[in-house]
Amino acid sequence: MKERVGKEAKFLITALITVLVAGLVLVTILFCTKKLEKEMRSQLEQNLMDVANQNVIALQNHIHSNELLLEGLTSELMEDEDQTQSVMQYQNFVEKYGLKRLGYCRPDGMTVSTDGAEADLSQREFFKRGMEGKYTISGVLQDKMSEEHGNVTVMSMPMKDDSGDVQGVVCMTYDSDDFNEALQMQSFEGQGYSFAVNEDGEIMVSMGNEELELAQNFSEILEKRPENRDILQTLQEKIKNEENISGTMFLAKEECFYATPVPLMDGEVTWYMFTVVPKDYFNQRFATIRKELYRMDSLVILFIMVGVLFVVRIFGKQHKETMRLAYTDPLTGGANYAQFCLVVDGMRNRQGYLISMDVQNFSNINIAAGRAAGDSMIMSIWEVLKDAIGTNEMAARVREDQFALFMVESDEQKLLERTEAISDKIHALAKQIQVPGVYLHYGIYALRENESVEDGYVKAKTACDFVNGDRAKHYVFFREINHDELLEEQKLEEGFDEALAEREFEVWYQPKYSANGEQIVGSEALVRWRDKDGNLISPGRFIPLFEKNGMIARLDEYMFRSVCRQQVAWLRQGYQIMPVSVNLSRASLYYSDLVEKYENILKEYQLDARYIQIEVTESAMEGKADILKVLGRFREMGVHILMDDFGTGYSSLAILSMRCFDTLKLDKSLIDHIGEENGETLLYHVICMGQQLGLHITAEGVENTMQLKYLQKLNCDDIQGFLFARPMPASQFETLMST
Ligand code: C2E
Ligand code: MG
Ligand code: MG
Numbered sequence: 001m002k003e004r005v006g007k008e009a010k011f012l013i014t015a016l017i018t019v020l021v022a023g024l025v026l027v028t029i030l031f032c033t034k035k036l037e038k039e040m041r042s043q044l045e046q047n048l049m050d051v052a053n054q055n056v057i058a059l060q061n062h063i064h065s066n067e068l069l070l071e072g073l074t075s076e077l078m079e080d081e082d083q084t085q086s087v088m089q090y091q092n093f094v095e096k097y098g099l100k101r102l103g104y105c106r107p108d109g110m111t112v113s114t115d116g117a118e119a120d121l122s123q124r125e126f127f128k129r130g131m132e133g134k135y136t137i138s139g140v141l142q143d144k145m146s147e148e149h150g151n152v153t154v155m156s157m158p159m160k161d162d163s164g165d166v167q168g169v170v171c172m173t174y175d176s177d178d179f180n181e182a183l184q185m186q187s188f189e190g191q192g193y194s195f196a197v198n199e200d201g202e203i204m205v206s207m208g209n210e211e212l213e214l215a216q217n218f219s220e221i222l223e224k225r226p227e228n229r230d231i232l233q234t235l236q237e238k239i240k241n242e243e244n245i246s247g248t249m250f251l252a253k254e255e256c257f258y259a260t261p262v263p264l265m266d267g268e269v270t271w272y273m274f275t276v277v278p279k280d281y282f283n284q285r286f287a288t289i290r291k292e293l294y295r296m297d298s299l300v301i302l303f304i305m306v307g308v309l310f311v312v313r314i315f316g317k318q319h320k321e322t323m324r325l326a327y328t329d330p331l332t333g334g335a336n337y338a339q340f341c342l343v344v345d346g347m348r349n350r351q352g353y354l355i356s357m358d359v360q361n362f363s364n365i366n367i368a369a370g371r372a373a374g375d376s377m378i379m380s381i382w383e384v385l386k387d388a389i390g391t392n393e394m395a396a397r398v399r400e401d402q403f404a405l406f407m408v409e410s411d412e413q414k415l416l417e418r419t420e421a422i423s424d425k426i427h428a429l430a431k432q433i434q435v436p437g438v439y440l441h442y443g444i445y446a447l448r449e450n451e452s453v454e455d456g457y458v459k460a461k462t463a464c465d466f467v468n469g470d471r472a473k474h475y476v477f478f479r480e481i482n483h484d485e486l487l488e489e490q491k492l493e494e495g496f497d498e499a500l501a502e503r504e505f506e507v508w509y510q511p512k513y514s515a516n517g518e519q520i521v522g523s524e525a526l527v528r529w530r531d532k533d534g535n536l537i538s539p540g541r542f543i544p545l546f547e548k549n550g551m552i553a554r555l556d557e558y559m560f561r562s563v564c565r566q567q568v569a570w571l572r573q574g575y576q577i578m579p580v581s582v583n584l585s586r587a588s589l590y591y592s593d594l595v596e597k598y599e600n601i602l603k604e605y606q607l608d609a610r611y612i613q614i615e616v617t618e619s620a621m622e623g624k625a626d627i628l629k630v631l632g633r634f635r636e637m638g639v640h641i642l643m644d645d646f647g648t649g650y651s652s653l654a655i656l657s658m659r660c661f662d663t664l665k666l667d668k669s670l671i672d673h674i675g676e677e678n679g680e681t682l683l684y685h686v687i688c689m690g691q692q693l694g695l696h697i698t699a700e701g702v703e704n705t706m707q708l709k710y711l712q713k714l715n716c717d718d719i720q721g722f723l724f725a726r727p728m729p730a731s732q733f734e735t736l737m738s739t
Helices: 002-079 083-096 125-131 176-181 218-224 226-240 279-327 337-345 362-369 371-388 412-432 453-465 483-501 539-549 552-572 594-605 618-623 626-637 652-656 668-672 677-692 705-713 730-736
Strands: 101-105 110-113 118-120 136-142 151-160 166-175 193-197 203-207 248-251 255-264 269-278 353-360 394-399 402-407 439-446 475-477 505-514 520-530 580-584 612-617 640-646 663-666 696-700 718-720
Touching: 002 083, 002 151, 002 166, 002 193, 002 248, 002 255, 002 269, 002 279, 083 101, 083 110, 083 166, 125 136, 125 151, 125 166, 136 203, 151 176, 166 176, 176 203, 269 279, 279 337, 337 394, 337 402, 337 453, 353 412, 353 453, 371 394, 371 402, 371 412, 402 453, 412 439, 412 475, 439 453, 453 475, 483 539, 483 552, 505 552, 505 730, 520 539, 520 552, 520 718, 539 552, 552 580, 552 594, 552 612, 580 640, 594 626, 612 618, 612 626, 618 640, 626 640, 640 696, 663 677, 668 677, 668 696, 677 696
Parallel strands: 439 475, 520 580, 580 612, 612 640, 640 663, 663 696, 696 718
Antiparallel strands: 101 110, 101 166, 110 118, 136 151, 151 166, 193 203, 193 269, 248 255, 255 269, 353 402, 353 439, 394 402, 505 520, 505 718
16 A cells, blocks of 8 residues: 555656646747747847838938939039020930939029920929028929829929029929839838838838829828827827937837938938838748747647646546545455445434444364355355345445444344344355354444444444353443443553563462372462552453453463473472463464474573473364464473363364363363263263373362362362362462472
8 A cells, every 4th residue: 555655656746747847848838939929029120120221221322313413413504504595405314314304493483394394383392492592302293394294203403603692493303103113122022111201291202012102191091090090190290399200110000110210412301211011021920930839839738638637537547446445345345444434424314233243263264164265255244244234224344354334223122133144144154164163243332423433333343342252142232331341441451561560460379189189280370460559350350351452472471481480499499399381372372483482481491391381272272273283382392281171162072183282171160060960971971082082181170079079080180179279379389389
């Protein structure tokens, strides 16, 4: 289980790390995407600015070169006598430089041009400015000098005499479209466009957008896209207030604007260049890389989802498995104690009886029929229990041979009938596999309203422990238990360790006499507990308890050691010591290192094995096949084995044939029947049989001469009983021994 928990923890950590790493990758990708987008945007802005600057330079260069041309021309014309005449001779010049015409405006505004047209241009702005001595380039004007009235752009320059007085204005007229044409440049792979506006907002040059018409006001362009209105307003205000708008970037909803002023003609004129790129352009450029990133994002998300699903599934399975293990008995596949408590606690109607059912001598099955038969017996018992319980009832296996039941019954009698039926079925099963001595103990407790099942079950189990060997009644109700006794038991249990350390346990000796009663042939060591107040507690009160909780093994060893020590001491003092028999309980016999331990004690005291004997009860033989081996090894060491309490068990006769002991100690219950015909007959046969098997016979609990006489008649070897002597302290026994 521990290993399992370790595995689960490892798995959880791995899963967590995976999810964490995946999450981190996702966050990194998202972060990179954002960063890249930002980077791309700033690249784009940079690009936009570069394109805008190129446009500005191109426009400036274009105008400047025309300006130079006009300057040269103006100086040339200045040389002529009559410019109104001489201007006509410049037709070649006009053609060479792609002009529409070249004109000379007299100071009164009358203008003659290379194409022979004459007109009064005194109202034209460029004329007025020229007369003020300023260079200028007009907006897109309607041609007044030809009948087509096309759009023209006019560059004008004052013609000054040597004293600096303005003698007229020289103007180069371009077809606006041609002028525009000369400036065409592609930007942003044909997706961007630019336009230059004069101070009035009229479009002077437009590049890359056919929708734009020259002389259209730029506000019209911006107004086409309502979302750009804010930009327009800001720009208009800025321009109106002659604020510096150099290098202003506007990010509109769909487009990105870059506005920059373009000073022309030595600063006489300012146009504004707008360079525009649709945001789409940026998105397209970014699309491929973004697609890749999104694909990665999706992959990572998918990975995380699959991971999480995987983890959830595995954990679901593991959880199920853990739950199964936690709540299932591995052998029967049915409920275990944990499930029992959970289910019964959760029941709506908890008014019922909690029963602890112990299978006594279950180990007999393992011994007699093998482990597999033992397991299959448990399964069969489980089937019996499953059949026995109804709805709203519950059964579970608590331990090896211990079961818990919750039964709802109207009265105790009916409940007992049901447990009786269960016992019958289980006895029948044991009979089928020919295993004797399997019977059942029930501890019963009526669960109270608000009591937890666990607390209730402890009471049922306690009651079960109070079922004694009396096989006529194999159940005890918790209410029947003498609670003072229970408390007393607890006190004894708690006092054990200290008592052992404080040597509160004393060895008393009960002499065994030869049948004629003339001499002591040995003794039995019997424990007495002298409590702190000096009172003696008899073994009947604590031995069964210590047998239940396993403490008896330590007590037996203590007694064995004490007897050895005493024997050696008496020997040294010159007493003629006799064998002392020490009781070994069934629980002590379970310890595998028992023989070695006792052998070492003997060696430690250097006591001859013949001075010590071991008494085992008949019931101790029931449980374990190994006990025969244990007894055999003691006998090899030279330690005699006495079969104690012979005649109280079921299998007395079977035990006789085992030939694993030297002395038969007839139980007091057999002796008590002396004087009754049946009792005497039984005793007679037992003694005969024992003698035939070559066993030494000791009669225990002999209290009167009538009994003694009968035993003498049957040639019983030794007598132990109150008739001759009661158990006594060592000091007293000492006086009985001869030196
Ligand atoms: P047991 O081994 O059968 O010991 C004989 C018991 O019968 C002793 O009781 C003894 O006092 C009693 N007895 C002997 N003769 C008579 C008699 O004529 N009349 C009556 N009424 N009783 C007689 P005790 O000392 O109370 O011991 C009771 C049981 O406790 C022992 O039965 C034995 O099974 C157990 N016991 C005593 N000391 C030890 C021990 O050191 N270890 C273990 N495992 N069990 C012990
Ligand atoms: Mg005994
Ligand atoms: Mg006895």
